[in-house]
Amino acid sequence: MDTALILNFLNTPWVFLIWTTFLKSFILLNLVLGLVSLTVFAERRVSAFIQDRVGPNRVGLPMTLLGGKKDIFLWGLGQMIVDPLKLLLKENFQPGSVNGFYYWLAPKLVMIPPVLVLAVLPFGSSLFGVQMTIADLNVGVLYIFAISSLSVYGITLAGWASNSKFPFLGGIRSSSQMISYELSLGLSVVPIFMICGSLNLNEIVDWQVKNGWLVAPFWPKGFSVDLLLHHPAAVLSTFHAGLSLQRIALWIPLLISFVIFLVSIFAETNRLPFDLPEAEQELVGGYHTEYASMNFALFFLGEYAAMLAGSGAIVSLFLGGWSLPFIPDGSHGALWGLVNILIFFAKVSLLLLFFIWIRWTLPRFRYDQLMKLGWLGFFPIALANIFITALILAYIK
Amino acid sequence: MALIVNRPKLSLAERCYLPSILAGLAITWNHLKRAIFNKGIVTMQYPEEKWDANLPEWYRGAPTLVSDEHGKDRCVACQLCEFICPPRAITIKPMEIPRDDKWSKVEKRPEEFDIDMTRCIYCGLCEEVCPEQAIYLRKDYSITGLSRAEMIHDKETLYKLGGVRTGLVFKWNELK
Numbered sequence: 031m032d033t034a035l036i037l038n039f040l041n042t043p044w045v046f047l048i049w050t051t052f053l054k055s056f057i058l059l060n061l062v063l064g065l066v067s068l069t070v071f072a073e074r075r076v077s078a079f080i081q082d083r084v085g086p087n088r089v090g091l092p093m094t095l096l097g098g099k100k101d102i103f104l105w106g107l108g109q110m111i112v113d114p115l116k117l118l119l120k121e122n123f124q125p126g127s128v129n130g131f132y133y134w135l136a137p138k139l140v141m142i143p144p145v146l147v148l149a150v151l152p153f154g155s156s157l158f159g160v161q162m163t164i165a166d167l168n169v170g171v172l173y174i175f176a177i178s179s180l181s182v183y184g185i186t187l188a189g190w191a192s193n194s195k196f197p198f199l200g201g202i203r204s205s206s207q208m209i210s211y212e213l214s215l216g217l218s219v220v221p222i223f224m225i226c227g228s229l230n231l232n233e234i235v236d237w238q239v240k241n242g243w244l245v246a247p248f249w250p251k252g253f254s255v256d257l258l259l260h261h262p263a264a265v266l267s268t269f270h271a272g273l274s275l276q277r278i279a280l281w282i283p284l285l286i287s288f289v290i291f292l293v294s295i296f297a298e299t300n301r302l303p304f305d306l307p308e309a310e311q312e313l314v315g316g317y318h319t320e321y322a323s324m325n326f327a328l329f330f331l332g333e334y335a336a337m338l339a340g341s342g343a344i345v346s347l348f349l350g351g352w353s354l355p356f357i358p359d360g361s362h363g364a365l366w367g368l369v370n371i372l373i374f375f376a377k378v379s380l381l382l383l384f385f386i387w388i389r390w391t392l393p394r395f396r397y398d399q400l401m402k403l404g405w406l407g408f409f410p411i412a413l414a415n416i417f418i419t420a421l422i423l424a425y426i427k
Numbered sequence: 428m429a430l431i432v433n434r435p436k437l438s439l440a441e442r443c444y445l446p447s448i449l450a451g452l453a454i455t456w457n458h459l460k461r462a463i464f465n466k467g468i469v470t471m472q473y474p475e476e477k478w479d480a481n482l483p484e485w486y487r488g489a490p491t492l493v494s495d496e497h498g499k500d501r502c503v504a505c506q507l508c509e510f511i512c513p514p515r516a517i518t519i520k521p522m523e524i525p526r527d528d529k530w531s532k533v534e535k536r537p538e539e540f541d542i543d544m545t546r547c548i549y550c551g552l553c554e555e556v557c558p559e560q561a562i563y564l565r566k567d568y569s570i571t572g573l574s575r576a577e578m579i580h581d582k583e584t585l586y587k588l589g590g591v592r593t594g595l596v597f598k599w600n601e602l603k
Contacts, residue, residue: 079462080455084470289445391455392448 050160058148058164065375065382066334067110073334073386075106080390117327125192125320132191137321137328139184144335146177151342152232154352154371155359162352162371163232170231171223174343175216178298181336182208185300185307185317188329192320200316203397204300204307210401211297211304214408218290221283221419222347235351239359242277243350244284276426283419288348290408290415295340297404300333302389306397341381342374349377482566487551489567490542491589492582493560499530500586501561504537508553508562516546517553540582544570563589 039045071086078085089108093101124133150170154162167173182205189201222244223229226237238244297304308316318329345351352370353359359370395403440446461467471478495501504521522538524531553562567588572578580588 076459078470079459082458082462082467082469084468084472387452387455387459391451 051164054160054162054164055149058153059145061375062145062148062335062338063331065379066331066338067114069334069338069382069386070113070330071107071110072383073389074109076383076386077390080387114327114331117330118324120323122323122325125194127193128320129191129193132187133320134325136184136188136191137325137332139187140181140332141184141328141335143177143181143184144332144339147174147339148342150174150231151339151346152235152351153342153374155367156361157367157371158364159361161232162367166230166232168228168230171219171229171234171343171347174339175212178336178339179208179212181332184332188321189307189317192317194320196313196315197317197319200307200309200313200319204317207300207304207306207400207404208298210404211294211408214290214404214412215294215298217409217412217416218287218294219347220412220416221280221287224416224419224423225280225284231346231351235346235353238350239353243353244348245281245288246350274427276422279422279426280419283415283422284348286411286415288344290412291348292344294408295344296385296388297400299336299340299385301337301385303392303395304400305394306400309394337382337385338378341378341385344381345374345377349381479566486566486568487549487564489544489549489565489570489580489588490547490551490553490562490585491565491567492540492585493563493589493592494586496591496593498591499533500536501559501592502537502540503533503559503561504535504540505558507556507558511552511556513550513552514546514548516543516548517541518543537582540585542580542585543578544572544580545575545578560592560595563592565589 040049075085075087085106086109087106089106089112090104091102091108093099124130149164150167150173152161152163156162185204185208186201189197189199189204192198222234225244226234228234228237300307305316307313308318310316313319318326321329352374354373357369357373358366458467492500492502504519506519506521509515509517509519518539518541519537520539521535524533524536530536549564551564554564565588570578
């Protein structure tokens with residue numbers, strides 16, 4: 031075998047597709063799981079700061095235990111490794127009264143959907159000509175809704191299989207909550223499809239690269255760095271070209287969509303103001319009361335992975351995905367491709383910080399308030415929003 | 428009697444939550460900002476920062492043995508503290524002071540004096556019961572060890588912790 035033959039084989043289209051997909055999946059999964067771990071640490075640290083505490087600031091790398099001279103101090107970042115390790119090493123205790131099969135199945139059902147959602151998120155433009163999406167699915171957004179609604183099964187099963195009253199209440203709450211908020215979640219993105227004309231997340235992001243982020247109506251159309259260098263006078267006209275009455279009018283329904291989508295993602299991921307399924311004060315620990323060790327960790331990491339996937343969806347749908355004004359895409363060189371990936375994860379991280387910030391600011395909703403907000407607030411507004419968008423698209427040019 | 432709770436009439440801004448949510452976010456943001464620059468943090472970083480200077484006069488820490496101004500052990504091994512100790516943390520093995528010793532008149536002293544700090548409850552009854560004023564509760568509270576054996580304070584440790592105490596001490600004066 032000579033190398034030319036192997037290279038030739040690797041370059042045949044279907045083989046190329048397979049190995050790049052595997053490589054992308056591997057890298058993205060590790061990146062995301064690392065980020066999940068970091069989010070757990072950030073949650074503890076930011077919550078501490080918000081409450082005038084210090085938070086975990088000690089764990090570094092214990093080099094003295096391994097024969098080194100000095101411990102490495104990392105501002106507590108070692109907690110990222112230590113937290114999951116502790117859960118991994120604990121005894122995986124199963125209470126005697128549970129329904130074994132579903133008890134073991136439930137945590138996996140919580141962890142898997144958010145990871146699957148990552149498949150369609152465009153986390154970068156392109157790198158060496160390879161598109162930075164694992165699956166360029168033309169029903170991308172529908173896929174996200176279909177998969178993320180599966181995670182309700184995990185939580186409900188956990189509550190039911192635990193054979194204990196508090197987890198059961200948590201499971202019931204979560205099922206009705208998630209089903210209610212899926213409605214407004216789905217309806218709130220319909221205006222985007224009407225404007226972009228596509229369900230493919232890649233095409234939605236590309237539309238935003240050309241016409242400006244969906245939450246920001248002012249955008250220099252056709253602006254580039256070349257233009258700025260060679261024809262500075264023409265730059266003003268790009269701003270003019272990007273400004274249209276329709277675009278400004280569309281800003282209103284899109285902002286409404288954005289708020290509804292954001293809040294519904296909070297409800298979908300069971301984050302505080304809406305964390306009723308695990309309301310500690312009422313339900314002991316909620317649906318995962320009877321779980322320990324890695325089974326519990328899967329619930330825990332699943333929640334954060336869902337936050338991350340949700341943030342990825344928000345970024346792709348509303349905040350321009352991997353794009354930033356005046357930064358070229360990956361077709362201008364691998365460096366820009368990497369920068370685009372960085373931009374995507376920076377936006378996701380900022381949103382995750384926002385999630386954490388909200389959690390330590392707002393108290394929990396009462397259950398009837400939650401349902402009222404979902405059914406009487408968001409559902410009709412999202413519905414009306416679709417008609418407003420349609421009217422604007424039809425009559426304002 | 429029926430209790431009438433007056434529900435305030437909420438304005439539109441209050442009913443759609445968002446303005447008050449933003450106000451709340453501003454409050455937590457200010458706390459976050461201050462705490463990142465290490466201002467306004469109330470946590471005390473324990474092993475590095477301690478509050479020892481603020482311990483009250485009557486603080487009851489680890490029990491210790493003291494020697495007097497002549498360098499003599501005050502303890503005469505009467506074993507009253509051993510008998511009164513509620514968790515039975517104290518074990519004393521008395522011995523007779525030899526005839527040729529300078530303090531042979533005292534007759535008894537402890538050969539071994541062990542306080543098991545895993546059992547001690549810091550009640551101070553040993554201090555109260557001691558007729559010779561030999562045992563005192565000091566302000567040491569951080570008694571740690573890597574094994575049970577390390578947690579047993581023997582005579583030597585107790586004297587080292589206790590130091591020298593001179594003169595007669597009345598029960599409730601400031602020296603205690």
